[in-house]
Amino acid sequence: MSTFGGLNTAYLGLTAAQQGINLAGQNIANAGTDGYTRQRIEQSAVGAPARTGLSATGAQTGQGVSVDGISRLGNSFLDAGVRSTAAQSGYAGLRSTELQRIEASLGEPGPAGISTALQGFWSSWQGVSNHPGEAASAGLLIQAGTTLAETVSSGYRALDAQWTRVRGEAATTVSTLNDAAARVAGLNASIRSVVASGGSANELIDARNQVTETIASLAGGTVRDNADGTVDVIVGGNALVSGTSHRDLALAGQPTMGAGGGPVQLEWADRPGVAVPLDGGKLAGAVSLLAPASGGTGGAISEAAAAYNAFANKLANDVNAVHRTGQSTSGTGNLDFFTTTPGQPAAVSLSVVPTGAAGIASGAPGAGALDGKVADAVAQLGSAPGSPDSFWTGIVTGIGTASKAAQQHEQLADAASTAAVGQRSSGASVSLDEENINLLTSQNAYQAAARAMTAVDEALDVLINHTGLVGR
Secondary structure (H helix, E strand, C coil), rough: CCCHHHHHHHHHHHHHHHHHHHHHHHHHHHHCCCCCCCCCEEEEEECCCCCCCHHCCCCCCCCCEEEEEEEECCCCCHHHHHHEEEHHHHHHHHHHHHHHHHHHHHHCCCCCCHHHHHHHHHHHHHHHHHHHHHHHHHHHHHHHHHHHHHHHHHHHHHHHHHHHHHHHHHHHHHHHHHHHHHHHHHHHHHHHHHCCCCCCCCHHHHHHHHHHHHHHHCCCEEECCCCCCCCCEEEEEEEEEECCCCCCEEEECCCCCCCCCCCEEEEEEEEEEECCCCCCCHHHHHHHCCCCCHHHHHHHHHHHHHHHHCCCCCCCCHHHHHCCCEEEECEECCCEEEEEECCCHHHCEECCCCCCHHHCCCEEECCCCCCHHHHHHHHHHHHHCCCCHHHHHHHHHHHHHHHHHHHHHHHHHHHHHHHHHHHHHHHHHCCCHHHHHHHHHHHHHHHHHHHHHHHHHHHHHHHHCCCCCCCC
16 A cells, blocks of 8 residues: 555544544534434445555555444334334323313312202202291202202213313314324435435434324324335324325214214225224324213213213102102192203203292192101102112212223323333433543544544655655
């Protein structure tokens, strides 16, 4: 190798060290950047050229160092684990939040709950039993019955509003999902172009990973790598993103709770009527919550609303069944105390029929105006086996149990997600200590290469400018 070759070798070492310094600075600058994956410079030794003929004898040194590329220290398996746990966390988190809201809307135990209204209602019947026909006791009973009906109606309407809100938020989530899919397709196009031209697409891949994690948290799914640097995103067994193209999703089904139009479901925009099966994500949680009631196995919101209706019907039927056996102080019998409107939810349309003492059947037929046996019998309904109170307690207990189970699921899913992110970060995140060492190593290599270049330069100067001057 000629002396000029040594100059080139030193130069290659100088440029390689410079790129190492720049890359260490890039890693340090992005140590706090969300989603950034640390990078490493890939180098290899440049071998000696082949020698032929008379020059083929003797050992020959290499020709320096080559920078082959900048690698991204990510792990596709750990990335897949993060997406999978993000999908489960999104699903469990939404369900836990909404079930806690259902539980909170019950107001149990508390002064605004149905249990308290029931206690006041039965107590008012006892007052009528003690003072049949009196306007004061009758007024208190009518007010207590109206308060109870309004409390039931308020609880049902809260669920109706919650259902509408969750559906609206789900529709917004679908729009966000479609935007994310379009962004992945755009990043795929940019990455493919950069990779084809021999450039580094590491930062673009980091950005794409963040978007695919967002998609996973919204709708679950999986990511499949392609040879050209692009990825496909699979949701419900079909490609949401395929290379540089994507498909849109739409939320279809009934617009309000209890309305027609079929159950709420996610569909492909170009294939209406075909549901997209989801294996996780917030949308899966929302669709499960919005499902119609089905004997206890349907959506949590609709099931709770159906429980309100069942309670309202039971309350009206139990009270009316006893009330019809009596007669008012004016001698009128077969009277209803509660009524509901056909075609409307019982919980909303429940109302009190009597407007005064004349409409309350407090006594047994033929027992006289001062008899309060029927009123007393109605008052005892609250403590009887299978009472409306125990029915309501069962509803509250069921909702509370479901809410607690959802919270535990959320805690486990969040823990798994945190562990997956931590495991990935242990290999992909930037260590400032490590980067400082790499920076010092590259700086020393730069200084060494510069000294080697200086030594070769001085040798050439002597050979070119001073050879033959000795002895003159």
